[in-house]
Amino acid sequence: MSIRRADPLGSDYRPALLSVRLIFLLSGSIFATWAARIPTVKDAFGLDEAGLAIVFAGLNTGAIAGLQLGKFVTLRFGSRATLRFAAPVFAVCLPGLLVVPNLIGLTIAAVVFALSNSVVDVAMNAHGVAVEKVSGRALLSGIHAYFSLGLIVGSLLGAAAEGADIALAPHFSAMALLAIAVAVWCTSRLLPSTADRLDSVDATEGGGGWRWPKQLIVLGLLAFCVALAEGAANDWAAVYLRDETHASSTLAAVGFAIFAGSMTIGRLAGDRLVARFGPVRPFLVGTLTAGLGLGAALLFGSTIPALIGLALLGLGISYTLPLTFAASGRVPAIAPARAIANVSILGYLGFFTGPVLIGFVAHRLGLAIGLAVPVAVLLLAALGSRALRAQPQVPVITRTASC
Known part of the structure; x- marks a missing residue:
């Protein structure tokens, strides 16, 4: 079984495939960098379990809000344009977690971090579907495997940073700079935004998005x-x-x-x-x-x-x-x-x-x-x-x- 080919947006989809794979890997690595060092963040801010739970609540709130924002901007501008902006922002938000002074600031930073993560999540999945359609092949499961690889890479690097007693700021900043450089390169090789921009919506939907088939x-x-x-x-x-x-x-x-x-x-x-x-x-x-x-x-x-x-x-x-x-x-x-x-x-x-x-x-x-x-x-x-x-x-x- 092969997926029915959509109108091709280029004779070679492979640069876009490689790029969206790397974006999935970056997303997993950035999140795992944070997750692997949560105990150190907890100590650095002097948080107890209740304080950490508040931060986690901020993450969940930002994640849900980011899905709605990601839907809006991806529909409006296309997944490529969204990723060109949101992927570097997500990377910057990683060291941004450390520049705040207290629990309230950390919770707000966590909301923004998770929100940008979800915007990237929506856009990269939309682009993965677009690449799959253009290729005429099943690709999305393999693309998601790169997110899992990113989680492994980020976790191992976090463990290595812990073992080498590297402080949070240089670790998070180095990861952010690397992620920004790779993201800029990747997003320049994605499919054009016309691949999945809102240019084909059923008339009965009325643009409101409230109806679910x-x-x-x-x-x-x-x-x-x-x-x-x-x-x-x-x-x-x-x-x-x-x-x-x-x-x-x-x-x-x-x-x-x-x-x-x-x-x-x-x-x-x-x-x-x-x-x-x-x-x-x-x-x-x-x-x-x-x-x-x-x-x-x-x-x-x-x-x-x-x-x-x-x-x-x-x-x-x-x-x-x-x-x-x-x-x-x-x-x-x-x-x-x-x-x-x-x-x-x-x-x-x-x-x-x-x-x-x-x-x-x-x-x-x-x-x-x-x-x-x-x-x-x-x-x-x-x-x-x-x-x-x-x-x-x-x-x-x-x-x-x-x-």
């Missing part, structure tokens, strides 16, 4: 389910291994690395699966593999099955979220950037609410029962896999737009 609603719910499972593993996998299976702290950390590594491998393989089988069957098999793998591990309740279950969870869900983004970008009668942003919002809600929900369930019934929540939602997501099937295109109103 039925297929898009289902895709949003699927994104919520698979993102909830990923968020659950991010926040609870190591805790489950240490507290429930009595693994050592080192082995618990290895368990999370196994999950992250399997996510990366699965995303690298995802495009080939889609090219061969189409999007529906890989999504169905992936969600079933992830749900049943984690469910079986919870039933055994010991360390080795848990490690295997985390590997199966990572492999299974690795390419499912990119598939929902790619499918949303092909929904008729709605601009790709608008569709991707809407689905991303529900995906973010899954990331944010899933770990909290699991925590409440675990508090009353135990963590093993709490982690049965992502098992259930993954099996429900498998039932909706047919929503990824391409729908017939409908006539659209065309507007001409300059880059």
Whole structure:
């Protein structure tokens, strides 16, 4: 199966493909640079757990607001123009976290940091969908793999900085300067903004963006389910291994690395699966593999099955979220950037609410029962896999737009 070719915007899409891959890698690296040194930031600002929770609330608020802003500017100016501005701004916001004097300033800086991150997120996903359409090939899962690689790179560099006792300011500033240079180079090689600018919106939408086609609603719910499972593993996998299976702290950390590594491998393989089988069957098999793998591990309740279950969870869900983004970008009668942003919002809600929900369930019934929540939602997501099937295109109103 190959994706239906759109009107080509150039004979060679490969420079744009390389560039959008690098932008995904940069986005992951910048965020991981911050995440890897959160304990040091906590100490530098003299924060307790409550103060850090306030900063995290600022991050979540900025992330949600940034998705709406990202949708607006990408629709208005196109993903290339948005990335040319937003990617360097996101990089600058990394050392900007350190120039504030107190908790209030750090929280505001965190809002801006997460907001710029989400604008980049919407624009780079919209551009990834545009490159995929121009190429006529399944590419988005492999593009997302570069974000996972970026998380690994940023985390390793953060660990190295910690080990070498490098202060936060020079570390964050060096990463920002490198990211700005690479971003400027990459964005000059992207597809023109006419690739995904708002030049084809169904007349019934009226430009307001409030109507969701039925297929898009289902895709949003699927994104919520698979993102909830990923968020659950991010926040609870190591805790489950240490507290429930009595693994050592080192082995618990290895368990999370196994999950992250399997996510990366699965995303690298995802495009080939889609090219061969189409999007529906890989999504169905992936969600079933992830749900049943984690469910079986919870039933055994010991360390080795848990490690295997985390590997199966990572492999299974690795390419499912990119598939929902790619499918949303092909929904008729709605601009790709608008569709991707809407689905991303529900995906973010899954990331944010899933770990909290699991925590409440675990508090009353135990963590093993709490982690049965992502098992259930993954099996429900498998039932909706047919929503990824391409729908017939409908006539659209065309507007001409300059880059």
